[in-house]
Amino acid sequence: MEKMKIRNSLLLLLTATIWGVAFVAQSVGMDYVGPLTFNCVRSLLGGLVLIPCIWLLGRQQANPGTAGADLPDKKRQRKDLLAGGTLCGILLCLASNFQQMGILYTSVGKAGFITACYIIIVPVLGIFLHRKCGLNVWVGVLFALFGLYFLCIKGNASTVETERLISWLPIGKGEILLMICALLFSLHILVIDYFTVRADGVKMSCIQFFVCGILSGLGMLVAEEPRIMDILNAWQPVLYAGIMSCGVAYTLQIVGQKGMNPTVASLILSLESVISVLAGMVLLSQKLTPWEILGCVLMFVAIILAQLPQREGGREHAT
Numbered sequence: 001m002e003k004m005k006i007r008n009s010l011l012l013l014l015t016a017t018i019w020g021v022a023f024v025a026q027s028v029g030m031d032y033v034g035p036l037t038f039n040c041v042r043s044l045l046g047g048l049v050l051i052p053c054i055w056l057l058g059r060q061q062a063n064p065g066t067a068g069a070d071l072p073d074k075k076r077q078r079k080d081l082l083a084g085g086t087l088c089g090i091l092l093c094l095a096s097n098f099q100q101m102g103i104l105y106t107s108v109g110k111a112g113f114i115t116a117c118y119i120i121i122v123p124v125l126g127i128f129l130h131r132k133c134g135l136n137v138w139v140g141v142l143f144a145l146f147g148l149y150f151l152c153i154k155g156n157a158s159t160v161e162t163e164r165l166i167s168w169l170p171i172g173k174g175e176i177l178l179m180i181c182a183l184l185f186s187l188h189i190l191v192i193d194y195f196t197v198r199a200d201g202v203k204m205s206c207i208q209f210f211v212c213g214i215l216s217g218l219g220m221l222v223a224e225e226p227r228i229m230d231i232l233n234a235w236q237p238v239l240y241a242g243i244m245s246c247g248v249a250y251t252l253q254i255v256g257q258k259g260m261n262p263t264v265a266s267l268i269l270s271l272e273s274v275i276s277v278l279a280g281m282v283l284l285s286q287k288l289t290p291w292e293i294l295g296c297v298l299m300f301v302a303i304i305l306a307q308l309p310q311r312e313g314g315r316e317h318a319t
């Protein structure tokens with residue numbers, strides 16, 4: 001049992017590493033294609049990668065003795081699967097495209113930390129679903145606000161004027177887009193939380209990737225001018241983001257979280273934000289100012305506080 005927990009912890013750490021480095025792939029991909037084109041191709045790849053995973057998991061779980069049993073339940077599960085996959089796909093499309101556009105205007109480290117705010121936003125939004133927040137969450141929100149101030153406003157003191165959404169607003173366009181992205185990912189997690197007990201998680205993820213890819217593709221045709229050669233030139237970041245970040249990492253998360261304490265799992269996965277900073281420094285030679293480093297530290301503290309067990313007994317949300 002202990003060996004399984006250690007193995008699962010390592011799988012979750014690998015998942016966080018893949019997702020953290022994916023911010024670099026997303027940033028590099030923008031050198032070749034637009035954000036909608038990038039998300040269209042990566043999402044469709046992610047969906048295709050999950051198809052053999054679904055087939056393998058189906059073979060392992062197959063039980064000939066239950067064929068045709070509980071037909072009404074199966075119909076209900078099918079409806080929930082399609083509804084959940086579609087809703088998740090719509091939210092994933094909006095969130096990932098806001099994230100992709102935000103990365104155009106800021107560093108991958110900032111993108112990773114601001115996106116990680118969904119871990120704090122989720123329990124706050126849960127209030128509207130009659131789920132109580134513990135004191136640790138509110139303290140986490142306070143730390144996050146200070147962290148965002150140092151990361152986005154104080155750290156942007158030298159930001160070029162043209163990168164700002166409004167000339168007098170001391171915050172960059174990229175940071176605002178990423179904050180919207182974090183809110184959308186929070187809604188995405190709440191929808192997953194609702195449907196994951198009603199439908200198969202891997203199948204629902206596969207559907208969401210295809211929905212996200214198709215919607216991004218429609219936007220791509222309207223707002224961008226996709227060229228096959230540009231996509232081929234971006235094959236490395238696109239393949240990494242599609243196969244590794246979408247397909248492989250999601251499957252690792254499903255396997256790694258099995259039997260794990262949700263709080264521990266969330267804490268390990270939240271290291272994605274730290275890895276995104278390190279990846280940006282190592283692979284893209286991006287540097288953070290002392291103010292931005294302080295902002296990262298405060299936001300990481302906020303992420304940890306938000307994931308501590310609560311006495312109220314509310315359900316934990318794993319990323």
